[in-house]
Amino acid sequence: MSELVLAIDAGTTGIRSMFFDPSGNVVAQAYSEFESLFPHPSWVEQRADYWWTKSCDTIHSAMKESRLSPEHVVAISVTNQRETIVPVDSSGKPLRNAIVWQDRRTVQQCDSIARAVPPDLVYSVTGLTIDPYFSAPKILWIKEKEAEVFDRAEKFLLVHDYLIYRLSGEFATDYSNASRTLLFDIRRADWSDEILGPLGIPPDKLARPVESGSQVGGLSPAASKETGLKPGTPVIAGGGDQQCAALGVGVVREGLIKSTTGTGTFLLAHSRTVRRDPGKRVVCSRHVVPNSFVIEASMFTTGSALRWFRNNLGSEEVSVAEARGVDAYDVITEAAEKVPPGSEGVIHIPHFAGSGAPNWNPHARGIFAGLALGHTRNHLIRAILEGVSYDIRNNVEVMRELGIPVSEVRVTGGAARSRTWMQIQADVLRTPVVRTQMEEATALGAAILAFRGVNIFKSIPEAAERMVQLRDRLTPTPETLDVYSREYLNFKALYDAVADIRWDED
Known part of the structure; x- marks a missing residue:
């Protein structure tokens, strides 16, 4: 051994x-x-x-x-x-x-x-x-x-x-x-x-x-x-x-971003220098890679939005999953494929517990908008997947505004199991999304550090090159460019229109 x-x-x-x-x-x-x-x-x-x-x-x-x-x-x-x-x-x-x-x-x-x-x-x-x-x-x-x-x-x-x-x-x-x-x-x-x-x-x-x-x-x-x-x-x-998870998916150079979506979403972009946002929308921390930093954005209820659907509206999908012996989320995300990109005008804002980066609005709440009589539960599902992706894009745009190059997004967390959802993210972000073989990317990052610490590898990037195994690379679909560009602007306009509402006040 x-x-x-x-x-x-x-x-x-x-x-x-x-x-x-x-x-x-x-x-x-x-x-x-x-x-x-x-x-x-x-x-x-x-x-x-x-x-x-x-x-x-x-x-x-x-x-x-x-x-x-x-x-x-x-x-x-x-x-x-x-x-x-x-x-x-x-x-x-x-x-x-x-x-x-x-x-x-x-x-x-x-x-x-x-x-x-x-x-x-x-x-x-x-x-x-x-x-x-x-x-x-x-x-x-x-x-x-x-x-x-x-x-x-x-x-x-x-x-x-x-x-x-x-x-x-x-x-x-x-x-x-x-x-x-x-x-x-x-x-x-x-x-x-x-x-x-x-x-x-x-x-x-x-x-x-x-x-x-x-x-x-x-x-x-x-x-x-x-x-x-x-x-x-x-x-x-x-x-x-979060830094170890970034290392565990190979974020060891500028141009790469780690996106972990579980209950919420953590975005970390590699940076060679300290970058400060005048609007304080994102934060900057030290990376586990020597002489490097990470620009971080946190979103609170991204994966939770899909869980909310499963628990409250997804009994049909849960029953199908039980009959097929598969995960309910697999059935739910498959249903999204029955609806065209843009969810035929339905928009979801996944702020069930307030808005994290880049808005930092504790009063924000989850919203579905644009519903018509012809829309179905499948439209709601796809709108959730797209709404989370729009929220992530909002933060990626802040990072680009700060001069951080974004050439690829490496994904981890429960959401990364869904190829459908990750393809939607690639389309919305207009950036390739890469899935890796190791689901426990955080532990893999710590293992990379351990091997480097005893000189099994000459550097942390070399260790990551050897130990991080890529699964697939999902590239943006050209046909979705126009619809997602339009719906992303609608998503931002919708948030701006309701941002000042205090939903939780008597």
Whole structure:
């Protein structure tokens, strides 16, 4: 058996441990979920020790099922849900539950940040806008509400950092994760005194930032006993889930964009330089590729829009899927093929939980417009697929406006399983859409970093070239150019017409 690496993918709902060979093939894997806690309706917390126990459990399960020997594992890396933060003492023991990225308790702390540091300076230094999403307001909440915990905290760790510590005994973070805290200078690749000082957060309470793909340390004897892996196995700095997913589909040069559509959609465009949007419609973070950045756009309810149809209107398609023994989404997207491009005038805006990038309108809501008596459920289905694609195009146009070349979109996530939907995206974006063989692109990105960290490959782009396996390339259909150009403008006009409506007010 060839040399293998272990990629630990610590997501929002569970841990997946995957062993890869140098060709990007999965040799073994296991997954286990953990619970989130909700002390109040808008609060989301997790127990950090569960991240570790589930990591150990899945490592053991994967190795046992595939009869892997620890001798074959040459490196370990980690990828993770970003922004989630946990305070630990000097021995790495959590002092409270982790506050998860989804948590919305920190609106007041965001206001405090804006008063302490001009928002334009925050955006200029960190590449981010001030929002409860990021780590800094979570740390401030602990500082204000749980002062004893703040004072006792040796470090505030991200999920990646906590698992790296449990593996190696080292307090370290990577540039891509650090750049999602609202405390990191993305140009200097270091913690920002301009931000930390006014907020009263000592820099020594944060982990040492290192480049993704660099060796942090070796597997400790204690971690060796708990994981069953060989002591001293190199532990390699990984990266945030979205950056690793971009690497896992081969986004290692300008011109390539990663688009992940699951519940929502995350777009990441590779950039060799920091690019800041005067309108703050998109954000800029560090990539896991050295000396590179990613321009990010987040849309909240894209895949969710199709799930809404399935749950509320799709009983017919669900029944057909059950009879055929296939996924309901396959039947739903097949139905879209019965309707011509443009959905014969039906337009859908997929803003069921507000609008993310580029509009950032929390009051926006989902809309179907242009309905006539002759339209059918199939028109609604195709309108959803097209509406999501228009929303993605809206953000791609912002990236082009910032001077980012866009030659190809690499797709991942559940939506990428549908060739029909991806062809619609290629047609709407007027850009080739490429699907890859590996659905778990995030873990593959961490595996690429692990192989590079032990010099199996000379560079991260070389590793990606070897390990990322392309599935198919969908090119725009010339015949759809006129209709999608027209309907995209109608989509934008419809949003503008209803943008100021407050649907949720009495």
